[in-house]
Amino acid sequence: MQKPSARPSLKNIAEEANVSVSLVSKVLNDRLGNTGVTEVIAEKIRTTAKELGYRKNLSAESLRTGRHNAIGVLIHRHGESGSGLTGNIVLGITEAAREHNQKLILNFFERDDEFIEMSETAHRGMMDGLIIGGALHPDLKNHIFSIQKQGLPVVTIFDQPIHPKIVNVGMDQKLAQEMATLHLLDQGCKSVGTLSTHPERTRGYQKAMKDRGIPIHPNWIQDTGALRYTYQAGEAAVKNWLSSDTLPDGIAAQSDAHAMGIINSLHAGGVKVPEQVKVTGFDNSAFCEYVRPTITSVSQVHEQRGKRTMEMVLDLSKGKNAVHEEVQPELILRGSSRSPKD
Amino acid sequence: MQKPSARPSLKNIAEEANVSVSLVSKVLNDRLGNTGVTEVIAEKIRTTAKELGYRKNLSAESLRTGRHNAIGVLIHRHGESGSGLTGNIVLGITEAAREHNQKLILNFFERDDEFIEMSETAHRGMMDGLIIGGALHPDLKNHIFSIQKQGLPVVTIFDQPIHPKIVNVGMDQKLAQEMATLHLLDQGCKSVGTLSTHPERTRGYQKAMKDRGIPIHPNWIQDTGALRYTYQAGEAAVKNWLSSDTLPDGIAAQSDAHAMGIINSLHAGGVKVPEQVKVTGFDNSAFCEYVRPTITSVSQVHEQRGKRTMEMVLDLSKGKNAVHEEVQPELILRGSSRSPKD
DNA sequence: CTGAAAGCGCTTACAG
DNA sequence: CTGAAAGCGCTTACAG
Numbered sequence: 001m002q003k004p005s006a007r008p009s010l011k012n013i014a015e016e017a018n019v020s021v022s023l024v025s026k027v028l029n030d031r032l033g034n035t036g037v038t039e040v041i042a043e044k045i046r047t048t049a050k051e052l053g054y055r056k057n058l059s060a061e062s063l064r065t066g067r068h069n070a071i072g073v074l075i076h077r078h079g080e081s082g083s084g085l086t087g088n089i090v091l092g093i094t095e096a097a098r099e100h101n102q103k104l105i106l107n108f109f110e111r112d113d114e115f116i117e118m119s120e121t122a123h124r125g126m127m128d129g130l131i132i133g134g135a136l137h138p139d140l141k142n143h144i145f146s147i148q149k150q151g152l153p154v155v156t157i158f159d160q161p162i163h164p165k166i167v168n169v170g171m172d173q174k175l176a177q178e179m180a181t182l183h184l185l186d187q188g189c190k191s192v193g194t195l196s197t198h199p200e201r202t203r204g205y206q207k208a209m210k211d212r213g214i215p216i217h218p219n220w221i222q223d224t225g226a227l228r229y230t231y232q233a234g235e236a237a238v239k240n241w242l243s244s245d246t247l248p249d250g251i252a253a254q255s256d257a258h259a260m261g262i263i264n265s266l267h268a269g270g271v272k273v274p275e276q277v278k279v280t281g282f283d284n285s286a287f288c289e290y291v292r293p294t295i296t297s298v299s300q301v302h303e304q305r306g307k308r309t310m311e312m313v314l315d316l317s318k319g320k321n322a323v324h325e326e327v328q329p330e331l332i333l334r335g336s337s338r339s340p341k342d
Numbered sequence: 343m344q345k346p347s348a349r350p351s352l353k354n355i356a357e358e359a360n361v362s363v364s365l366v367s368k369v370l371n372d373r374l375g376n377t378g379v380t381e382v383i384a385e386k387i388r389t390t391a392k393e394l395g396y397r398k399n400l401s402a403e404s405l406r407t408g409r410h411n412a413i414g415v416l417i418h419r420h421g422e423s424g425s426g427l428t429g430n431i432v433l434g435i436t437e438a439a440r441e442h443n444q445k446l447i448l449n450f451f452e453r454d455d456e457f458i459e460m461s462e463t464a465h466r467g468m469m470d471g472l473i474i475g476g477a478l479h480p481d482l483k484n485h486i487f488s489i490q491k492q493g494l495p496v497v498t499i500f501d502q503p504i505h506p507k508i509v510n511v512g513m514d515q516k517l518a519q520e521m522a523t524l525h526l527l528d529q530g531c532k533s534v535g536t537l538s539t540h541p542e543r544t545r546g547y548q549k550a551m552k553d554r555g556i557p558i559h560p561n562w563i564q565d566t567g568a569l570r571y572t573y574q575a576g577e578a579a580v581k582n583w584l585s586s587d588t589l590p591d592g593i594a595a596q597s598d599a600h601a602m603g604i605i606n607s608l609h610a611g612g613v614k615v616p617e618q619v620k621v622t623g624f625d626n627s628a629f630c631e632y633v634r635p636t637i638t639s640v641s642q643v644h645e646q647r648g649k650r651t652m653e654m655v656l657d658l659s660k661g662k663n664a665v666h667e668e669v670q671p672e673l674i675l676r677g678s679s680r681s682p683k684d
Numbered sequence: 685c686t687g688a689a690a691g692c693g694c695t696t697a698c699a700g
Numbered sequence: 701c702t703g704a705a706a707g708c709g710c711t712t713a714c715a716g
């Protein structure tokens with residue numbers, strides 16, 4: 001169907017505007033060096049380009065410049081349970097990719113060996129840079145480092161940089177949990193508990209409590225053990241709290257599933273949320289918005305992180321510099337932590 | 343960092359193997375026409391290619407062949423509320439893209455005008471085909487059709503084809519709801535209700551009931567009105583059922599938020615799920631797996647649809663044929679519809 | 685059965 | 701200030 005000839009090239013513009021191909025290229029790319037062009041001619045070139053509906057052939061540009069205008073994205077999804085990490089990171093990456101005219105080579109993996117296999121062939125010449133994120137298993141560090149050593153710019157999206165020389169867009173987990181805890185205290189809670197699963201988050205909780213001068217009753221911190229971030233961990237914690245008569249009046253959970261397990265268990269036990277106990281979740285999952293009460297939750301701003309990561313890997317691929325960054329978590333306020341004054 | 347010279351080209355292989363560049367190209371691409379090559383030589387070429395770590399320069403191939411090895415993806419996310427549509431479709435598309443060595447040009451949109459703007463420039467020469475999915479607004483049909491008319495292969499992911507000539511990978515919504523309803527009846531329910539939001543789904547419910555010879559009490563179908571697919575629609579329906587004393591013993595909801603609103607409201611009213619009332623959701627959202635009871639739900643098999651769509655658009659871009667397809671929904675069985683016998 | 689040559693559309697030294 | 705020419709790496713008629 002599509003006639004190849006339908007697409008105008010630099011040559012067509014050059015003929016139409018009575019100039020050379022070189023000049024058209026320079027004008028259209030704003031690459032005139034320290035000399036200038038007659039504004040009249042430049043304008044004429046731009047106009048005819050527009051008239052002809054010119055769009056640069058990216059393959060030709062790639063071939064000539066050695067750039068591919070494509071960025072690889074490697075996300076290890078292992079253990080992701082609907083936190084929306086994948087979707088939201090991709091959203092941000094996509095936005096930046098569109099702005100910068102980049103194609104994407106997306107790859108999601110569940111198993112370490114798939115990840116390793118991909119990471120070893122990924123750099124072989126069809127992308128200008130690589131974004132790596134998701135679950136981080138210790139084994140993967142070496143692989144990631146070796147890719148970068150072979151000359152492909154790499155930016156990671158982990159909580160912490162895995163290596164000083166591999167640029168990372170991180171998120172301060174401790175600060176995130178601190179924010180949630182402080183919010184509960186601000187809402188009038190006198191005794192705040194947490195479900196201990198993520199060490200940094202637990203530290204953030206402890207810091208907030210300490211800063212406000214509230215001694216932590218040992219029962220307030222419920223270790224989730226093997227239940228980790230699950231709904232059942234929330235149920236178990238509530239059960240322990242109720243049976244030991246040490247139920248806090250605020251709970252800064254470490255996942256949204258925690259929060260949901262907590263809320264449902266409390267309701268089942270006749271305790272009202274947020275009236276008697278206020279709860280915050282973690283991850284700002286989609287369902288936080290449509291359960292009742294809606295769940296206040298920490299957003300890891302994955303979309304924003306994805307966007308920054310893409311921008312940084314593009315900088316690196318152009319020889320510019322990029323340094324570690326950290327994005328600020330956001331607390332999304334909803335019903336589960338509402339106080340009468342709100 | 344990366345030395346361009348580090349990457350071997352056909353020329354390098356040709357020199358190494360003492361043959362011409364043309365021959366290397368033909369052998370490596372299995373394009374020998376009806377003539378053959380000495381197997382010895384072919385083998386030698388393949389071996390040296392491997393030794394040198396040769397990988398084809400895709401930009402050069404693109405420039406020469408006119409193919410871009412890139413597929414555009416345009417997803418209209420309007421109204422998506424965590425059904426996981428975006429994420430799962432992307433997962434499937436990604437998988438197929440990897441298998442077929444395609445780059446992706448991803449675009450997500452929330453507003454019609456963004457969608458239209460993109461769809462009008464999308465086809466201008468950096469992709470070989472376009473996948474369009476997500477929310478379908480009537481205005482968009484013309485735009486989609488005009489893209490295809492301009493010569494870019496298009497495959498859509500909507501419930502129904504929007505035009506006989508635009509290949510679609512559909513999903514039978516009626517069948518999906520029929521499956522859920524039949525399942526509830528099979529689990530021993532005598533009176534099944536639904537929340538009417540999606541006309542086809544409601545028809546599927548009606549068909550199942552009719553086929554089993556169960557007359558539908560008018561109250562069993564609760565119109566959700568403006569509440570649509572929300573949690574609150576589920577709450578409202580339960581309220582109506584309880585107050586009118588017509589609560590069915592099975593509810594085939596039309597969204598997972600419905601199901602969650604229903605389950606929480608029933609529990610609040612002292613009705614046990616699944617012991618007294620069994621419930622199914624729709625969309626197989628991530629949270630179905632980690633609330634208690636877990637929620638039986640219809641999967642729209644988005645991942646599979648995404649994969650098929652990519653395969654079909656690639657076929658079209660190669661001049662092959664492709665026809666409308668429909669994928670089969672799957673019912674994912676979980677706790678909310680469990681019967682004692684399970 | 686194998687090879688020489690043209691050309692896809694672009695950018696970039698280089699020359700004038 | 702502007703242009704002619706080379707060349708990125710590949711594929712494909714065409715010739716032998």
